Amino acid sequence: MSTNTLPKAVEVEKHNDGQIWVISLNRPSKRNAINGDVQVGLFDAFRAFEIDEKAKVAILYGKGGHFCAGADLEAVSSDGSALLPTPMVKLDDFEAKTAEIKPYLHSMGFIGLSRLLTTKPTIAAISGYCVAGGLELALCDINPFSFFFFFFFLKKKRCDIRIADETAKFGVFCRRFGVPLIDGGTTRLPKLIGLSQAMDMIITGKEVSATEALRLGLVTRLSDNQSLLKDSLKLGAMICQLPFKCLQLDRMNTYMSFGNELLPSIQNESNRAIQSDVFQSMSENAKKFTQGVGKHGSFQPFQNATEKKQGFSKL
Template identity: 45%
Template structure:
């Protein structure tokens, strides 16, 4: 299994587990992520979802080796799915969930992995986390909402800096520009995200979810 789901009371943790490719996402992983988030979003016992990656890396983006081998990562076409919010190459990033999602980021969150992080409502990052549009150097575009969400989160000027240069952004700078919501010590991103998620789960959920969707 490339995606694992663990229940922590009212918090469900979804983990990308492909350490051999720094948790890069291929078609099977995108489908598994979509299924995991669908299940958590409809689970009455789940109030908040945490997304993380195994072995000290959040996600290195799309699996470019799989793409070069002819194994495409397109999951569903909107027409075929019969819905607007079909699964994208990174999984659930074209969908709007009813529950908040917190990203627990260790190591690299780059290219499509950055897009996954941007899709989340909050980003808890280790001090040594690295963000970046690394796909710039390979001529691969941001295809799962990154060009829309990044300017909204950090402003057009900062977003253009990241999108055009593809440069790495460390945890401290990410916090200053608003890309990361909170920083924590290396190795504690998941624990910190669980604390934040647990706090969110204590609030009246109907009001919290309504305000979240309105923002």
């Protein structure tokens, strides 16, 4: 493990020979509330993660027992423009420009990374308060767009998988103070848990427990609070072992298709797959199955065609 400190409010630890980055909010006395240092630190950390060819999985974590309590209202009260985002990026042709602008397409959102282009999976490891802007931080994803337009705005994502421990508390707590959701909460929450449940949370500002969040689909896994980061690292290590280019392709196609019409979504999926390097090596990759990889409900990363199957664990 190696450690690199960006702005003091955000820390980066690299695990698994640099393949896994734990990007931590480090303002425990403020329950990791977002100020300018956190905003810039998160943006810079995830941009560096995207650029690093070795890095595969990021884990977003809050030190001190809380994920993030939202915007630092003390900072906002003294300077309302402190967390203003930079302008969003407009593309004329996504397919033509992806290669040349990756990973430089970006704009900084209120919470730092809500509009940053990334091609790699991220896990949110959530304990304690995950509320208001902190909830938006955990929700960050790619907004669906229409294939019928030749230009669109890309608001990119952060957390593909959310793991919570039993201390986690979710909610639109900014409702109490007259502070609106300003970085994707009203767009992303309904898409994740449905309009009815989202409206209940958004209108009332109620607190949602970890078990209720699991039922709603707000999180996908629960962990013991003593092993949250350990479980997240274990999941990250498993993801790193998977054929990564194929994983990236399917992940991006899923986001691009979500919320769009069936036919253009299927066409996009097929076209992007056929044009990818993954498709060109598909036959060779399929041979791994004949050599025992992944059979009988098991998975073990393919190491060598002559190796025998060894022990593995299911997640």
